Amino acid sequence: MNLARMLGKRAEDDRPVRVGLIGGGKFGSMYLTQARLTTGIHVLGIADLDIRRLRGTLRRAGWPDEQTDTASFSDALGSGRTFLTDSAEALIAADGLDVLIDATGDPAAGIRHCLAAIRNGRHVVMVNVEADALAGPLLACRAQAAGLVYSLAWGDQPALIAEHVDWARTCGFEVVCAGKGTRYLPHYHQLTPDTVWETLQSYLALKDPSQINLKMFNSFLDGTKSGIEMTAVCNATGLIPQDDGLGFPPASRFELSSVCRPKEYGGTLSRTGTTEVVSSLARDGSDVPHHLAMGTYVVIEAQTDYARQCFTEYHMLEDDSGRFAALYRPTHMIGMELGVSVASAALRREPTGAPVGFHxxxxxxxxxxxxxxxxxxxxxxxxxxxxxxxxxxxxxxxxxxxxxxxxxxxxxxxxxxxxxxxxxxxxxxxxxxxxxxxxxxxxxx
Missing domain, CATH: 3.90.1210.10 (Antifreeze-like/N-acetylneuraminic acid synthase C-terminal domain)
Structure with missing residues (x-):
């Protein structure tokens, strides 16, 4: 609980943590709106293929135009301002850069940027969970061999779930299941960019499909993003997917320990020590009360009768047997919380979740x-x-x-x-x- 203090000391010493961001989309913009206000952080540069759009994004994020009024990385390094470029390679190579954030969402680009960052001695925060799911275990090994940090992105659900798992194991609990909530019905697997708009309109206050990336939003509903994110969780924690992948069972926050327990105990899981994503919709399409659509959770198992007694005494969200209990976080703020990963990598040399194997x-x-x-x-x-x-x-x-x-x-x-x-x-x-x-x-x- 010392990251803010450590950042403050860096600011006092005029040695801010210098950050480079690739990708000025939604996640990137949410980080930028907070990074400008964070003591001890200097966004040295931002790389995006569309600089004009990026400038508009920065204005919406509260950045004054003068913050990016600089002609080069060297000028930005000396003035504390931020240089904008369409060259990710130039940003990665910029003198003074400490931490690189890849927020592109393109797996091939993410691998390429990460390897370049390692060659240049930069820590990497991989917002690009697509790249992590494709090749994160080897990227993390390459970074570790170079004495650098490769980290999942705090604020995004995989890193938060990895923290749940770490909390449970540090406290001596067996992790039965960990995961998140989403909005799911079986026919969503067949959704396409041409058909997803009607589903999106049913629960989001959207009026114009041209304002969003329908392909990207479709991946959140068709099951893909859940598979990617739970793969990142498994590879970072050693949990193993269920035999047939995610089942997306409907569950409220208060049913997690009953639904996300092994089948032999009356739950839905094919194994213990796994991942699952619970749906905010019942199979008939009705809303599940008190659902966890934006949140994360872990289900733990008590190993002793006394631990089960404590579950009851301290009002844990236990199942009917008292053997299993759940802890959840109701929401996540994605890029607005990303500063935790940046500070942890630069100051503690510790990732906020990273692959430890290919599971x-x-x-x-x-x-x-x-x-x-x-x-x-x-x-x-x-x-x-x-x-x-x-x-x-x-x-x-x-x-x-x-x-x-x-x-x-x-x-x-x-x-x-x-x-x-x-x-x-x-x-x-x-x-x-x-x-x-x-x-x-x-x-x-």
């Missing part, structure tokens, strides 16, 4: 029947969604990771719901992201 994968799964010659369009698109799968199963069956299921062509017909394999597609084996992923598979096989 989970996200497999490209067909949204519809497709023919040989059809092209896949990746996360949130028209053709595939991402299903969580134990990494051992994915490797044994040669499954195609979702992060590489973009702009690749099918070699044969596939059925709706089929989990795709490498043999189902034509892959460019000279692609850097493909080669790095294959290297990771060999390293963790």
């Amino acid at each position: 989970s994968d996200v497999v490209a799964t067909a949204k519809k029947p497709m023919k040989a010659g059809d092209m896949l369009d990746g996360e949130g698109g028209f053709t595939v969604w991402g299903k969580q799968c134990p990494a051992s199963v994915s490797l044994a069956r040669g499954h195609l990771p979702l992060g590489l299921a973009h702009h690749v062509t099918l070699t044969r017909d596939v059925a709706e719901g089929q989990m795709l394999t490498w043999d189902d597609v034509v892959i460019d084996e000279t692609d850097d992201a493909y080669r790095f992923r294959r290297e990771m598979e060999q390293a963790f096989a």
